[in-house]
Amino acid sequence: MNDKISLAHGDGGELAHRLIQDVFVKAFGHNEQAKFDSALLVLHSNRIAVTTDSFTINPLFYPGGDIGKLAIAGTVNDLAVSGATPKYLTAGFIIEEGFSMSDLKKIVDSMAGEAKKAGVSIVTGDTKVVERGNADGIFINTTGIGLIDDEMSLDPNKMQVGDSIIIGGTIGDHGVAILSARGELGIQTNVKSDCSILNHMIDDVLRTVKSVRIMRDPTRGGLATTLVEICDDFNVTMELYETALPIRQEVEGVCDLLGYEAFYLANEGKVIFIVGQEEEEKVLSILRQHEIGKEASVIGKVVGKDKGRLYLKTPLGTTRRLDRLSGILLPRIC
């Protein structure tokens, strides 16, 4: 087999067959279902969550992860924050002619490792190859199916004044790590992406905390955009305490220098919980038992219904309305 991906690897013929056998089946495990055009699955619940994401991140390898790890974590996390137990993933690859076979193997191995950690199976896939210059290395789509059990109690409509907003840890790490890896910051940083699967930690919370109203993972658009979406969709007003936001010093430094705001930067291993205030301590203590949740913090609260606005309480005591991210360009962050 060649050391570069060629157009023939994508034409459905002999080379495509060998690529599937030698790279994908080898990493993802042999699958009887590879004999069919679809994976056939028997589910243990008829309530499911389905989510899809395409990953075009640049660079493909970055401090803290790579596109393969991200493609698994991103989709697993979308299912987990929906209250589902992630079970099955599909993987669709669009590869540029000439792409390094060894990089492809690294990415696929990274996907297999992360899928194993998350407890999900990659059940079916697809590979397309486009001519040199018509893609940028590799793009990956993962679509996930998760099962929802009958006791799932998330209900965003139960959000009420006084509910606590909790974030699983520091914000903006992924955004800064990627911009830094691309050399776009003009400065060096040691910030690593927070890219990681969240499903086990979330599971621990949901098992004992009954007042979680909604969860989200604040990826593109950052914490602020995600909260604005919740406010907008469910007509609640929230207040965010700027001084309570967990932000690494280096991320803070980059923001100060370049005029970014950390709450608009992408995260790939963070979860937002909106939870009854009476259970905020319980949530924090569960999160902090996890390495990735050590810096979990209460960062705000629900202050009203019916308006759908997000306010930031600044260190000066003033209040500023936040909207969705707009006007700064952070493309291909995921």
Place this chain on the structure above:
Amino acid sequence: MNDKISLAHGDGGELAHRLIQDVFVKAFGHNEQAKFDSALLVLHSNRIAVTTDSFTINPLFYPGGDIGKLAIAGTVNDLAVSGATPKYLTAGFIIEEGFSMSDLKKIVDSMAGEAKKAGVSIVTGDTKVVERGNADGIFINTTGIGLIDDEMSLDPNKMQVGDSIIIGGTIGDHGVAILSARGELGIQTNVKSDCSILNHMIDDVLRTVKSVRIMRDPTRGGLATTLVEICDDFNVTMELYETALPIRQEVEGVCDLLGYEAFYLANEGKVIFIVGQEEEEKVLSILRQHEIGKEASVIGKVVGKDKGRLYLKTPLGTTRRLDRLSGILLPRIC
């Protein structure tokens, strides 16, 4: 809203939000589930089929279809040939900066129309935008979920000597239409792609024919590659009658001229049935009641077990072994 896609349409912020509302939700229907990171579904069966496909076809618009129609039909057909009733699709878009908003709308409308015809819902999606020069217009991933009912009787292990191989119509139309639209044939043709959904026609067959062993849709790699895969996976030997293959005269002409073989050219609206010989007439008569099945034909039979080979019986009466497509380059045919 701009008339071109910009990087900000993919950053998860304000413009991305408006793109989703003004283009996707408008075409695919309003969806309460857009408020969550996943679509939440209640299934009426716990046996499902899942399939994924990325579409990178060039050109995006071609005689007989466009990338949007193809992205729906391709995934719907993969589910249908697995014996499932296609129900839910996800749609992931990777768009090149500068792509025409009106072309995007055309493509999305085409998807919506085809999904409606097929009876499937597009339940969740994702949009990424990459910088100019890092993709070729638009790539679309669709992942599909179909339900399998308890009476589904497909069983490829029941294939036996004497079983008939039936094709739903003429072969090679899609391949020739695309190569022609790209100007790669050096000649003009009027051949249209056969791109179309197959689920209703397949459903009609399965409702009355009980001896269907396996179905496949011969897309990339064509009829021969698909049959080789079946032979290989299930250890059966098949004979294909070259004179029985339904091929349009123009497709035949292109093949003669350029040295292609129609059974290696892609199809996007054809289904192969392997069926008990006693029911071949029944299958043909059902297929021929459908506009897209008018030229359905018996094209070969299963002649042995345990060898896993595909033979072509030529018009001269000689026999030639066929293997997977290799050595000719037909990239981005789907």
